[in-house]
Amino acid sequence: MEYVDYYKILGLDKNASTDDIKKAYRKLARKYHPDVNPNNKEANKKFQEINEANEVLSDPEKRKKYDQYGKDWQHAEQFEKARQQQQRQRTYSGGEEYFGGAGGESTFSDFFESLFGGMGGKSGRRESKFRGQDFSAELHLHLREAYATHQRTITLDGKNIRITIPAGVEDGQKIRLKGYGAPGVNGGPSGDLYITFVIQDDPQFKRLGNDLYTTAEIDLYTAVLGGEAAVDTLSGKLKLKVPAGTQNDTRTRVRGKGFPVYKKEGEFGDLYITYQVRLPANLSDKEKQLFTELSKLR
C-alpha cells in the first residue's frame, strides 16, 4: 500500500488554509466530476482521489491525524487500535456522498481505509440519505443476436438479472435498469445499472443504422446474360433477378430486408447487395476457343 500525498493531489503545500483547500478542491472537482466527464474512467479515478484528499484535509481532526501519522501510517494504525480499545468509542460514522461514476469498488483508497477506518462522514446537504452509485456494464452481442428480440440473463455481483433485449438494438446504445446499481446509504435509493451494448461485427453482413450490406457472387454468364441469384439474408435465403449486363460491384437494394427498427415492430431497414462477378477459371481448350471467338466479335 502506497503513501498518498493528499496535498500534492490538490496541488497545495502543507501550510494551506481551509479556504485554500476548499478552493483547490472546487476547482479540481469541476474539472473531473463524473457528471461533466461521462464515460471517462480516468477522470472518475482522478475525481475519487481529489474527493478523498478533500475528505481528509477539509476535516481538521482527520487532517491533524494525517499530518501527524500520514507518512508513517502503518504505525498510526497500530497506535489507533490501541487507543480505540482504551477509549472504547467509535471514531467515525456516517455515509458517503454520491458522486456517480462507474464500478462498484470502494470510493476511498486502501491508504485512507487503513488510516481512518471506514468511510468519513461529512455534514452537509445530503447527510441523511444517499443514492447508491450507478454501475456501468457492457453487454456483447453478435449482430445476428441483435436481430431478434430475446431474453438474456446477466450476472452482477452474484445476482442474476433477466433482461429483454429488443430487436434492433444498436452498437453503443445504452439502457438504464433502475435500482440495479449499488445500494443506497442510510435508506437512500439504489443507484442504476447502465448497460452499453457492444454489437460484434458479422463476417457476412455490415450494418449501418437499420440497413444491412452484403456481397453476393454471381458467375460471368449470369452477369452477362441475366438470371437468378440466391442471396443470404438474416431471415433466410432470397432469390433475386439479375439483369443482363450486370457489372462487377453493382449494388442493388432490397427494401425491408435489412435490420429491424428498434422498438418498431414490423419495420425493417433495407438490404444492399453488391454483386461480385466470378470469372471462370481453368478454362478448357474449347472454352478458350469460344472466348477467343467472342473477343473477335467485339
Next chain:
Amino acid sequence: MEEQLILVQEFCTHHHIETNFIYSLRDYGLIDVISNEGNEFLSADKLNQLEKIVRLHYDLDVNVEGIDVILHLLQQLENAEHEMHKLKSQLKLSHL
C-alpha cells in the same frame, strides 16, 4: 403508459434543497414542473437529469447559467460521439 410523478416538495426534502431552486430551474427553462390539483410535480423520467443538475449546483457551485452551458456542451459531445460511431461504421463498409 401513465407518467410517474414525484412531488417537488418530496424531491427537495430528500435532497435537502430549497424548492426555490427547482422553480428557478423551471423559470430558466431547464426543467418542467407539472401542476395538478394544486400540487406541483416532477416527471420521474427526468429525475436523472435533475439530480445531475442538483449535483452540479450544490457540489460544484455552478450557477444556473453555467449548468445550461454544461448541459448543452454535454449534449453536443454525445451527438459528436454518436456521429463518430456512425462514421466508423461507414468506414468499415468500405472494406466490403
